[in-house]
Amino acid sequence: MTDSAQKAAAQQQAKIEIAIVGAGIIGCCTAYYLTQHPDFSKDKYHITVYESNEVACAASGKAGGLLANWAFPSQLGALSFDMHRELAEKYDGAKNWDYRALDTISLEADIRDDSIARKLHLATSDVAQSGVSAGTKKSLNEMLGGNSNTSLSSLTSAETNNSDMLSAIRDKLKISETDTDAFDDSDDEHSGTGHGSGSGANGGSESRNPLPDKLDWIQRELVDDWSAIGDIKSTAQMHPLKFTRFMLDKAIESGAVDLLYAKVTGLKVDEHTKKVVGLSFLPNKEKNHKSPNEILSYRTEQIGDDGELETYDIDNVIVAMGPWTSKLLADCPISGLRAHSITVQPEDMSKISAFAMFTELKVADSEYFSPEIYARRDEIYVCGEGDTLLDLPDPTKDSPIDENKCEELFKYAGKLSQSIAHGRTTLKQACYLPVLNVPTSSGPLIGETNVGSLYLASGHSCWGINNSVLTGKILAEVIFDGKAKSAPIDKLEPKIFFDASVTARP
Incomplete structure (x- = not known):
């Protein structure tokens, strides 16, 4: 250790050390909310975020980024959704992580080639007589799937006309009335059998529930049924990779957070107090611009020929490893x-x-x-x-x-x-x-484990992006206040579901 590193370590020796294992969206939000807690002081606390690969390299950076106030579990979803909106207002989320409200729907569509041909239902005899331009015929073929074997010429066997489908085609392709006069059949009656059913221009009976007009970049005529499941008040989106990096950067700006690229290999537990006091880790020499001893504010010692290090100077460990949680905590059912x-x-x-x-x-x-x-x-x-x-x-x-x-x-x-x-x-x-993997719960697991000073935040399934911010805030509350204040987590506590001491050994 260099003289400057020794001096820095001595100055911070009295600080309370918090280690976060995992720089995904959960770990980075936790780091941020720890620094935002009223009791946090950079003179008293220091946080190290351990990441084995890259920040938000897994689901945190590759998810779709949908946010919804109906996300599960219910005790987290709505409040965390609101917190995302507040963060976007505070930090210009539209610019920094592409935050925006949007509409959300579910739909059913039949995209089999023969079904597409049937739904588009162009009688070739009519097409041939109508004087449809070559460009329009090309566009119609593209509507049949582009590279599929179905084409305009394959519709020669069509026996019936469908005025609604012709209207859809006219609307979709902006075909002129002159081009499509031969398609019209004013005697056809429009029929719709249910919500969004049928094959009209709006993907269903206009008199019942047409698709939103502004949703004009899908093949509306292929939609058999649809329903709205969210609007701009209840659903939003953001780019999770950009958001995760932004949150970590904000945490680092506090002057009390460091990022160390290292794979955590084990936890150290005091055999008398049964509390976590340290961990072992394998630094990534290529990604760290400094040595671990220059980055960390606590002492480390080498324990393996491969460069593995260990420390016993940790006060709290927060595991936010997502699907890799059981690689560190073997009994964890994630x-x-x-x-x-x-x-x-x-x-x-x-x-x-x-x-x-x-x-x-x-x-x-x-x-x-x-x-x-x-x-x-x-x-x-x-x-x-x-x-x-x-x-x-x-x-x-x-x-x-x-x-x-x-x-x-x-x-x-x-x-x-x-x-x-x-x-x-x-x-x-x-x-x-x-x-x-628990039949009685969909997760996530949030809070202190049965090992003292060892906390977990994992198992968020498909709603980790939405619930990340509230998860981070809750962990900050549990550590500083001794309990969750923002939302009840009694049914999400890790100690209910597994024994964290299985791999947390001295």
Whole structure:
């Protein structure tokens, strides 16, 4: 240790040391809210955030970023949603992490090629006689799926006309009345059988519940049913990677927070007090610009030939490792569910209105695909269903990507939206959601474990982004006030579900 490092360590020796394991959205929000607590003082407390890979390198940076006041669990969702809005107002979230309110819907659509052909229902004999331009025919073919085998010429066997579908096509493609006179059949009656049902221009009977007019970047005529599940008052979005980095930067600005790239390998527990007093870790020499002893304000000693270090100068440890929690706390019933996602750059982003969509797409007679599609400020985000095909990678490694799953996302989402089909895939990625494997609870686990001074915040599943800020605030309250004040967490306490002492050994 250099003289300056020794001096700094001596000056801070009396400080209360808090270690946060994991620089995802939960860990970074916790660091931020610790520094915001009324009892926090940089002269009295010091926080070290340990990260084995990169800040927000997993689900925290690869999630869609949907926020909703109906997120679960109910004791967290609504309040945390409001806190996100307040943070956006305080720090210009629209600029710094793309925060904005948006509408959210769920929809069902049949995107099988034969169904698309049937719904578009262009009688080729009429088309041939109408004088439709070559450009219009090309656009109609694109509506049938672009690269699919279905094309305008395949509709020659159509036996009936559908004025509503022709109206939809006219609206979608801006075809002139001259081009489409031959399509009209004023004797056809419009029929809709339910909420959003039918195949009219609005994806359903206009007299019942048409799709929102501003949602004009999907193939509306393919939608069989839909429902609104959130509006600009109840749902919003942000870019989770940008948000997580911003929160960590704000915490570091306090002058009491340091980031150390290191893989935490174990916890040290005093055999008499049964409290955590330290940890062991393996520093990442490539990512740290300084040695651990120059970054840390407490003493460390090498315990392995590979450079592993240990310290016994920690007062509180907060584990925020997401799906990797059980790698440190073996008895913890949290595992990882892998999910793939892509981002797409449309040809004209100005035409993409702010919507989040939960979809159920029929892709074969007995097969459905359910991507979530979020229009962001400068791109479209698409994510798929989870799988457990591969085990968690080492926390120092990135999540493995299945190219086929990413291509599947682009293919099926592109059938619903030509803006996606004609866009450019800018990112393919995968991450693991932290899932609590307990039949009586959906999680998360927040609070002190059965080991003294050892706290946990993990198992947030798909609502970790929404519930991150309240989780961080609650942990700050538990540490400084001895209990959660903002929300009840008695049913979320880790000590109810597992024994943290299994791997927390001296």
